Amino acid sequence: MVDTTTATEPEIRKGLAGVVADFTAISKVNAETNSLLYRGYPVQELAANCSFEQVAYLLWHGELPDAAQLAAFETAERAQRSLEPAVREVIDLLPTSAHPMDVLRTAVSAIGALDPTADDTDAESNLAQSLHLLAAIPAIVAYDQRRRRGLPLVEADPSLDYASNFLLMTFGEVPDRVVVDAFSVSLVLYAEHSFNASTFTARVITSTLSDLYSAVVGAIGALKGPLHGGANEAVMHVFDEIGTADRAEAWLVGALAEKRKIMGFGHRVYKNGDSRVPTMKAALDTLTAHYDRPDMAELYANLEEAMVSRKSIQPNLDYPSGPAYNLMGFDTATFTPLFVASRITGWTAHIIEQRAANSLIRPLSAYNGPDERHV
Ligand SMILES: CC(=O)SCCNC(=O)CCNC(=O)[C@H](O)C(C)(C)COP(=O)(O)OP(=O)(O)OC[C@H]1O[C@@H](n2cnc3c(N)ncnc32)[C@H](O)[C@@H]1OP(=O)(O)O
Numbered sequence: 001m002v003d004t005t006t007a008t009e010p011e012i013r014k015g016l017a018g019v020v021a022d023f024t025a026i027s028k029v030n031a032e033t034n035s036l037l038y039r040g041y042p043v044q045e046l047a048a049n050c051s052f053e054q055v056a057y058l059l060w061h062g063e064l065p066d067a068a069q070l071a072a073f074e075t076a077e078r079a080q081r082s083l084e085p086a087v088r089e090v091i092d093l094l095p096t097s098a099h100p101m102d103v104l105r106t107a108v109s110a111i112g113a114l115d116p117t118a119d120d121t122d123a124e125s126n127l128a129q130s131l132h133l134l135a136a137i138p139a140i141v142a143y144d145q146r147r148r149r150g151l152p153l154v155e156a157d158p159s160l161d162y163a164s165n166f167l168l169m170t171f172g173e174v175p176d177r178v179v180v181d182a183f184s185v186s187l188v189l190y191a192e193h194s195f196n197a198s199t200f201t202a203r204v205i206t207s208t209l210s211d212l213y214s215a216v217v218g219a220i221g222a223l224k225g226p227l228h229g230g231a232n233e234a235v236m237h238v239f240d241e242i243g244t245a246d247r248a249e250a251w252l253v254g255a256l257a258e259k260r261k262i263m264g265f266g267h268r269v270y271k272n273g274d275s276r277v278p279t280m281k282a283a284l285d286t287l288t289a290h291y292d293r294p295d296m297a298e299l300y301a302n303l304e305e306a307m308v309s310r311k312s313i314q315p316n317l318d319y320p321s322g323p324a325y326n327l328m329g330f331d332t333a334t335f336t337p338l339f340v341a342s343r344i345t346g347w348t349a350h351i352i353e354q355r356a357a358n359s360l361i362r363p364l365s366a367y368n369g370p371d372e373r374h375v
């Protein structure tokens with residue numbers, strides 16, 4: 001271990017690459033075996049067999065719910081789905097040109113300011129606050145997309161599961177089961193991924209003993225960037241820029257010559273492919289078939305083939321998720337808020353875990369400014 005207090009040449013790990021910052025019992029990302037476990041369960045098995053509600057419960061409580069626990073959890077979630085009038089007023093103050101991530105960040109901040117329990121930071125209060133955000137986020141995201149399109153708010157339907165209700169509130173109707181299933185799979189896959197940048201942001205904020213809402217607002221800000229969650233939106237801009245499948249390779253050659261980062265490819269941890277991509281790609285395949293969009297499937301395949309053959313860099317989860325959300329009918333700028341709707345589960349599990357064994361997160365820096373001087 002490097003002694004950073006006495007070494008004259010401290011080892012700098014730019015981007016904290018390779019640094020193990022703490023333990024976590026929430027998920028295990030294994031780049032060697034290309035696997036991802038949530039509380040011990042392979043994410044592919046969860047996506048195939050569990051609802052997003054079951055996965056949220058698992059992340060928060062450490063175990064999958066039994067029938068009675070799931071029923072109580074669903075009842076509590078369904079009771080909190082309506083857009084609070086004060087939150088709606090805050091959203092309405094923002095221009096429809098505001099980015100949906102900025103709208104969501106502001107709305108979550110407002111929910112925190114309106115919650116009299118916001119500064120109660122025991123695990124039980126944090127779980128209640130987390131469930132409230134889980135239930136409230138679809139209403140915010142759906143209402144924001146609808147107001148941009150000049151459409152009225154759609155009320156929540158407590159008889160529906162989380163994914164179906166989210167789609168109902170966005171589009172005014174529940175789409176075919178294959179669409180709901182693909183959406184549900186995306187929510188399960190996006191839910192948790194160890195110490196990624198947004199989760200680590202939430203843990204840094206929590207480590208100062210700040211409140212859960214502040215940590216989530218910070219995490220939303222970190223997720224917005226195109227090197228992280230903002231990549232699912234950016235992938236769609238790339239597809240739009242390329243236009244047709246036959247142009248994918250030429251576009252890629254030009255973009256790489258300009259030293260552009262190709263959105264939806266590469267990962268800090270996985271170097272041989274993202275564990276979640278095959279499952280999400282299968283969901284995308286059902287959607288391109290359902291919506292009869294072989295052109296989209298071909299563009300996807302051509303860009304991936306060109307990128308892998310030229311750079312040996314594999315797609316990450318944002319690559320199949322972007323076009324999947326496009327086919328479902330979401331605005332491109334709404335894609336990253338959908339990531340938030342899912343990741344709120346992982347973020348808040350980490351907030352609770354950080355608080356339970358807290359140590360202020362405060363690394364050192366090596367000064368490389370001017371030598372001491374005097375005015
Ligand atoms: C759900 C998620 O958040 S997954 C991540 C989503 N983000 C994206 O899709 C954005 C595009 N990808 C990237 O920018 C990167 O792959 C990151 C930020 C995700 C990971 O980056 P890092 O671990 O820091 O690796 P780094 O950026 O140093 O890349 C290593 C090398 O691969 C290259 N590389 C990595 N990803 C890409 C890419 N998408 N396009 C082009 N080149 C790439 C880098 O240019 C670098 O090459 P060099 O060694 O010749 O300079």
Ligand SMILES: O=C([O-])CC(=O)C(=O)O
Pocket residue numbers: 190192193195196197228267268269316317
């Ligand atoms: O782990 C990361 O760095 C990014 C990522 O894939 C995620 O947050 O899902």
